[in-house]
Amino acid sequence: MATETENAADAAHGAAEAGGAGMPQLDFSTFGNQIFWLVVTLVVIHFVLSKIALPRIAGVLSERQGTITSDLAAAEELKQKAVDAEEAYKKALADARAEAQKIVADAKADIQADLDAAQAKADAEIAAKTAESEKAIAEIRDGAIESTKEVAKDTAKEIVAAMGFSADARSVTSAVNARMKG
Amino acid sequence: MATEAHGEETGGLEFHPLDQFIVKPLFGEAGDPVAWYTITNVTLWMALAVIAIVALFVFGSRGRALVPTRTQSIGEILYGFTYKMVEDVAGKDAVKFFPYIMTLFMFILFANYLGLLPMSFATTSHIAVTAVLALGVFLTVTIVGFVKNGAGFLGLFWVSSAPLALRPILAIIELISYFVRPVSHSIRLGGNIMAGHAVMKVFAGFAAVAAISPFAVLSITAIYGLEMLVAGVQAYVFAILTCVYLKDALHPSH
Amino acid sequence: MEGDIAQLGQFIGAGLAGIGSGAAAIGVGHVAGNFLAGALRNPSAAGGQTATLFIGIAFAEALGIFSFLIALLLMFAV
Numbered sequence: 094m095a096t097e098t099e100n101a102a103d104a105a106h107g108a109a110e111a112g113g114a115g116m117p118q119l120d121f122s123t124f125g126n127q128i129f130w131l132v133v134t135l136v137v138i139h140f141v142l143s144k145i146a147l148p149r150i151a152g153v154l155s156e157r158q159g160t161i162t163s164d165l166a167a168a169e170e171l172k173q174k175a176v177d178a179e180e181a182y183k184k185a186l187a188d189a190r191a192e193a194q195k196i197v198a199d200a201k202a203d204i205q206a207d208l209d210a211a212q213a214k215a216d217a218e219i220a221a222k223t224a225e226s227e228k229a230i231a232e233i234r235d236g237a238i239e240s241t242k243e244v245a246k247d248t249a250k251e252i253v254a255a256m257g258f259s260a261d262a263r264s265v266t267s268a269v270n271a272r273m274k275g
Numbered sequence: 276m277a278t279e280a281h282g283e284e285t286g287g288l289e290f291h292p293l294d295q296f297i298v299k300p301l302f303g304e305a306g307d308p309v310a311w312y313t314i315t316n317v318t319l320w321m322a323l324a325v326i327a328i329v330a331l332f333v334f335g336s337r338g339r340a341l342v343p344t345r346t347q348s349i350g351e352i353l354y355g356f357t358y359k360m361v362e363d364v365a366g367k368d369a370v371k372f373f374p375y376i377m378t379l380f381m382f383i384l385f386a387n388y389l390g391l392l393p394m395s396f397a398t399t400s401h402i403a404v405t406a407v408l409a410l411g412v413f414l415t416v417t418i419v420g421f422v423k424n425g426a427g428f429l430g431l432f433w434v435s436s437a438p439l440a441l442r443p444i445l446a447i448i449e450l451i452s453y454f455v456r457p458v459s460h461s462i463r464l465g466g467n468i469m470a471g472h473a474v475m476k477v478f479a480g481f482a483a484v485a486a487i488s489p490f491a492v493l494s495i496t497a498i499y500g501l502e503m504l505v506a507g508v509q510a511y512v513f514a515i516l517t518c519v520y521l522k523d524a525l526h527p528s529h
Numbered sequence: 530m531e532g533d534i535a536q537l538g539q540f541i542g543a544g545l546a547g548i549g550s551g552a553a554a555i556g557v558g559h560v561a562g563n564f565l566a567g568a569l570r571n572p573s574a575a576g577g578q579t580a581t582l583f584i585g586i587a588f589a590e591a592l593g594i595f596s597f598l599i600a601l602l603l604m605f606a607v
Contacts, residue, residue, distance in 0.1 A: 118403075124403040131317075131407050138382055139374065141328065150350060153351070364580060
């Protein structure tokens with residue numbers, strides 16, 4: 094160090110001998126100090142990070158991930174519920190429509206049945222009346238035929254008597270009957 | 276010592292771009308010897324880095340908020356970024372080294388950015404610091420490689436896809452490149468930080484001349500912006516190269 | 530400045546070592562430029578390769594830093 098003051102060249106030379114005073118990076122006398130403090134620093138940082146900070150941040154991140162996932166799941170569930178509700182609504186609507194149709198059909202069937210019954214009753218009445226009328230007509234006709242026979246017999250007897258013959262009642266009757274049958 | 280060495284240069288421009296890297300005791304005289312336990316500016320700025328990391332990661336996430344606060348959000352982003360980097364580059368089974376890589380990454384990142392504060396001391400600009408970091412990575416990777424794969428780790432140097440005649444030559448080249456790794460790993464970081472700070476100091480020296488001082492100030496501003504980028508990128512590169520080396524150790528087959 | 534011939538050699542050597550920084554700049558430019566060309570061709574694959582880009586830039590830049598270190602060593606440490 095004493096040579097430093099003599100001249101520039103000597104100063105540079107002396108500095109180099111003293112361990113690179115020109116370049117502080119090569120001043121080996123400070124290396125021990127730097128390395129010691131660096132190791133202390135690194136150990137402290139590593140301890141703080143690996144024991145406290147990193148697990149905590151990892152926990153926060155995974156917790157957030159879990160929250161987001163469960164929120165998404167809840168949203169999915171709600172969506173499913175909405176879909177279910179819509180389906181239930183649609184089903185209720187369809188049911189109501191089917192019910193209404195059934196009621197309409199029932200009413201129609203009832204009316205039809207009443208109608209049919211009324212028709213059948215009316216038909217039966219008409220048929221009965223027709224039969225009665227036919228019977229009456231047949232009676233009348235029979236009656237008419239008998240009267241016609243009587244008339245024809247009487248007329249035939251009278252005509253035969255008028256022509257001067259005495260008519261045998263039996264033969265007249267059989268003749269008239271034969272005629273009437275034919 | 277260095278200040279004494281510069282003492283007799285007088286007149287004209289004065290460039291002492293490397294004076295900012297001098298390690299000196301915080302208490303006591305400037306020329307006091309630096310023993311291994313002395314509290315120096317290295318101690319101060321490393322302690323500040325520790326405090327910043329603790330503030331960000333421990334106090335920032337104190338609330339364990341489900342919806343993160345701003346500080347907690349930064350910590351979570353750094354965590355996620357580093358975790359994804361380790362998982363993508365080094366593989367899923369390297370996740371147990373994640374705290375180790377996170378420690379290196381965070382220390383370098385915070386030391387770089389704290390070193391960019393005016394009047395501060397850049398601890399990562401010192402070869403001693405970066406060499407210890409890189410040697411730590413080198414030793415970790417080598418030990419992990421041999422513990423995981425046994426002698427199979429040597430397959431890293433035996434390129435089985437190359438023609439047989441070439442393999443010994445390639446093995447030598449691979450071996451050399453393997454042992455150069457800690458050198459380049461440490462000098463890349465230290466050199467980048469030192470170069471950036473030294474360039475800023477050189478331009479600061481130009482600022483003493485009135486005619487070019489506006490240019491010098493603008494240049495310092497621009498270089499400061501560049502150094503902000505470099506500080507982040509170098510920390511990232513150190514961490515990602517650690518991951519790459521770790522991948523080699525865990526899966527040595529080429 | 531009047532110095533000895535050794536100092537002259539130091540400064541010349543440091544200046545020559547500074548050329549290495551320019552060479553590293555060319556290398557970094559190559560890496561970044563080719564990445565950009567590839568990224569514009571296939572933008573969807575570019576995002577996953579940012580890490581590779583930074584590794585490439587770091588390797589290219591490290592050599593420039595080595596030359597800068599040589600310059601510093603010549604200037605201050607020899």
